[in-house]
Structures are given as structure tokens and as C-alpha cells.
Amino acid sequence: MTRERFIQLISAEQESLRRFLLALCCGDSAEADDIAQDAMLKAYLAMDRYKQKAKFSTWLCKIALNTFLDRRRAAGSGLPSESPSELKSVPAMSTADDAFKYQELYLALSKLPPKERSAVLLFYIQGYSVKEIANITDSTQSAVKTRLSRARSQLKTLIENGR
Amino acid sequence: MEDKLKDLFDGYKPHLGDAADFIAGLDKSLNSVEALKDYRERCRRDSRRLILVAFLCGSLVGSALVAFILLRPESLPALSWNLKLGALSFTVHNIEYAFMIGVAVLLVASAVYFAKQRLIREDL
Numbered sequence: 001m002t003r004e005r006f007i008q009l010i011s012a013e014q015e016s017l018r019r020f021l022l023a024l025c026c027g028d029s030a031e032a033d034d035i036a037q038d039a040m041l042k043a044y045l046a047m048d049r050y051k052q053k054a055k056f057s058t059w060l061c062k063i064a065l066n067t068f069l070d071r072r073r074a075a076g077s078g079l080p081s082e083s084p085s086e087l088k089s090v091p092a093m094s095t096a097d098d099a100f101k102y103q104e105l106y107l108a109l110s111k112l113p114p115k116e117r118s119a120v121l122l123f124y125i126q127g128y129s130v131k132e133i134a135n136i137t138d139s140t141q142s143a144v145k146t147r148l149s150r151a152r153s154q155l156k157t158l159i160e161n162g163r
Numbered sequence: 164m165e166d167k168l169k170d171l172f173d174g175y176k177p178h179l180g181d182a183a184d185f186i187a188g189l190d191k192s193l194n195s196v197e198a199l200k201d202y203r204e205r206c207r208r209d210s211r212r213l214i215l216v217a218f219l220c221g222s223l224v225g226s227a228l229v230a231f232i233l234l235r236p237e238s239l240p241a242l243s244w245n246l247k248l249g250a251l252s253f254t255v256h257n258i259e260y261a262f263m264i265g266v267a268v269l270l271v272a273s274a275v276y277f278a279k280q281r282l283i284r285e286d287l
Contacts, residue, residue: 003193011186018179033180040189041196102177124172155168 001047010040013057016126017064023121024068024114027106035071039064061126062136065118072114108158116151119144209282213275220274224267231263 014036021032043050043063050059109117115137122133130148134141179185235241239259254261 003197007186007190007193010189011182014182014185015179018185019175019177022177022179023175027177029177029180033185036185037189037192041192044193044196102175105171105175120168121172124168125175152168159167159171 001050003044006044006047009056010043010060013060014040016057017060020061020121020125021064021068023105023109023125024065024118026110027102035064035067039067042067058128058132058136061122061128065122065136068118069114104159108155111158112151112154116147116154119147120151120155123148209279212282213278216278217271217275220271224270228263228267232260 017039018032018036021035022029025032025035039060043060046063050056109121112120118137119133122128122136123130128136130141130144133144133148137144240256
């Protein structure tokens with residue numbers, strides 16, 4: 001695949017990926033874009049290993065998710081944040097409107113462990129099936145279902161308590 | 164609740180930074196990656212060339228040395244492997260050969276060094 005073709009594919013996918021990463025990073029757009037750039041560079045370097053039978057968007061999403069999880073592991077913050085003050089970056093990095101509009105959602109998402117957060121976002125924002133999520137996250141379908149159901153009930157409690 | 168969550172995420176349309184800026188940033192990073200890849204490839208090629216130079220020089224100088232030992236002048240004593248007199252005696256007996264081997268090693272090392280210097284100059 002040529003660089004021009006790669007840029008073409010990325011241009012088509014960047015918006016959806018960045019939106020997913022923005023939610024994954026709970027509104028921190030600087031971190032989300034940083035991860036997106038990082039993931040795209042990794043994808044570019046690994047183009048030889050890309051199998052055409054897999055969807056490019058799925059492959060890219062998998063790389064982005066692993067980049068996000070690696071960063072969390074490296075930062076030693078694999079646990080969900082305990083305090084809403086951890087969302088201090090939201091108003092500063094998203095637009096003020098977005099920060100206000102999605103504050104509740106970001107706050108609720110920040111309380112979920114990264115794996116559950118990613119499962120729920122892959123399902124609702126990216127629209128992937130359980131099977132595809134299992135493929136992206138390298139886990140079994142039953143594990144994905146468990147994560148989704150746990151995340152749903154946690155989100156339900158968090159959003160209802162937030163009102 | 165399932166519907167509520169679906170609605171919540173369906174309505175999730177945050178403002179993202181400019182796509183053109185994002186792609187321009189990526190393009191810049193790709194340029195750096197390409198430059199690094201080129202540099203790595205050049206290094207790999209250079210090291211292959213150096214190995215070839217060392218091999219050719221080693222073969223040439225080694226062959227010359229062996230030929231010289233076999234066709235040595237009458238005045239030069241034959242190479243002796245008699246170690247009974249000890250290491251010092253061995254060196255004294257074979258000083259000419261030790262010198263020749265030293266010169267051969269020096270020649271190969273110089274050839275590799277100058278080849279490397281030339282590759283560095285080509286890079287600049």
C-alpha cells in the first residue's frame with residue numbers, strides 16, 4: 001500500500017476514530033489526538049502486516065485501543081479515576097460547549113475501568129458487534145458480553161445518580 | 164436503560180479539531196518516519212558493504228601472506244610451531260611472521276576504516 005493510499009484511508013477513518021478516542025480519554029482531546037497520531041504511525045509502520053481481508057477501520061481501531069491501554073499501563077493509571085476532579089482537563093481541552101454538553105457522560109465514563117469503557121464505546125459509538133469487539137480486544141465473546149453488561153449497569157447507576 | 168444509553172451515544176457528536184490540520188500533522192510525522200527508515204536502510208546497506216570490504220581485504224591479504232610463507236626466500240627461517248621453548252622463544256623464532264600477520268591485520272583494519280570514512284563522507 002502506498003503512502004497516498006494510506007493517507008486516503010486515514011482521512012476517511014480519522015473522524016470516527018478521533019471521536020471514539022475522545023470518549024475513551026473522557027474528553028481530553030489533546031490526549032485523544034496524540035493517541036490517534038501515535039496509532040496511525042504504528043499502523044503505517046505495520047502496513048506490511050495488514051491483511052486486506054480485515055476491515056481497515058477495525059485494524060486501526062485495534063491499534064488505537066492498544067496504544068491507549070499501553071499508555072494507561074505505562075502511566076500506572078489502569079484504574080478508573082476515583083474523583084470527578086480528575087476530569088479537570090475536559091473544559092480546557094474540548095470546546096466549552098462540548099465540555100458542558102458531555103460532562104455527565106465523560107464523568108460517568110471516567111469511572112469505568114478502561115477495558116469496560118472501551119467495550120461500551122466500541123459497541124455504542126463505533127457500532128461494532130460483540131464478535132468484532134472480541135476480535136479487537138483479543139478476548140472472548142462472553143468476556144465482552146460480561147464487560148458490556150457490567151459497564152451498562154455501572155453507567156446506569158452513575159448517570160442516574162448524576163441527575 | 165438500553166435505549167437511554169443508545170440515545171446518549173447516538174447524540175455524541177463532539178467538536179473535533181480541524182481534520183486538515185490533523186492530517187497535516189500526521190503527514191509531517193510520516194516524513195520523519197520515512198527519513199528514519201531511509202537512514203536505517205542506508206546503515207544496513209553500509210554495514211553490508213563494510214563486511215564485503217573486510218571479507219575481500221582479508222581474503223586478499225591472507226592469500227598474499229600464505230603465498231609468501233609458502234614461497235619464502237631461502238634466507239628466511241621456516242615457521243616453527245615448536246612451543247617447547249616457551250612463548251617468548253616462539254615469538255623470537257617467528258618474529259618475521261608475527262610482524263607480517265600484524266601488518267596484514269593492520270591493512271584489513273585500515274581498509275575497513277577508510278571504507279567507513281568514505282561512506283560517512285557520502286552520507287554528508
